[in-house]
Amino acid sequence: MPQHNPIRGRFAPTPSGKMHIGNAMTALLGWLQIRSEQGEFILRIEDIDQQRSRPELAQGIVHDLKWLGLDWDEGPDRGGPHSPYNQAERHALYKEALSKLNAADLLYPCYCSRADITAAASAPHGIASEGRRYPGTCRYLAQAEIKHRERIKKPSLRFKVPDETITFTDGIAGEQSHRPAEGGDFVVRRADGIISYQLAVVVDDALMGITHVLRGMDLLDSTPRQLLLYQALGYHPPQFVHTPLIADAEGKRLAKRSRGLSLSFLRGQGIIPERIVGWIAWAAGLIDRPELVTPSDLVPHYHIASIPRTVIRLTEEARQLLLEPDNNPL
């Protein structure tokens, strides 16, 4: 009998801020995508950058997710076959990936400071999420020069980005065609030893057997760089869905620290999770009007085609539907 392989998805928050309504939308949609196909859902805490991450925020995220009515089959609080589920504890696996890339001659040490890159005359804007384009200054350093510089400064490690066009189909944004070389060679390990998001997320998703990645649209332009890493490491890439971000009425993206719309704030206002879940489902196009619902109620309503492709504006009316239970019939 053919073996049944369930699809596997994950929610992978960085515990550097409180969970807000935008993160909750990503978590809910990711959970629905997987649960509507009887798949397995994983929670992974992306605390690789210990300076930015705080354990109490990670605990808060776990609490908020459960409060919303979401669950997961594997995660830091319940273990699983791919433990550990905290990036901070997975360093050996990232090191192994770095060795593999190094053996394939795909890495080089970079001694440039941020100021050097900014100062490089030919550094135009790169890829939005990466900052300035890295002009490749250290890619062709002679061995003697490397020897000299390593005595003075610890290098970062950069991945040699090939000048290729990467294409993939995003479940919401559709056909994508990007040239990651426009951003230049990207960092896979910072000078302080911290592994970059791009490398850690690829290693984790691949080793955890993730078949479906659903995350915010802000990460769409990271995907081509991640696909290069999948290729270089010999991993099979997952399918990608990038969901719309929520912006305020002026169109400014909700920041992680945007206080008014954190789940803990909403909870403090006496707003029940079913209202938040219903509001998100409505804003994401899954139901026609905001109703009180649980995530499980929504499973039959999950249709990727209903999710808007553009930013969701938090208009005053939408805000009131969420925040003022007494003034509307929800």
Ligand code: GLU
């Ligand atoms: N850790 C990232 C964040 O919180 C998400 C990474 C991903 O889903 O690939 O924004």
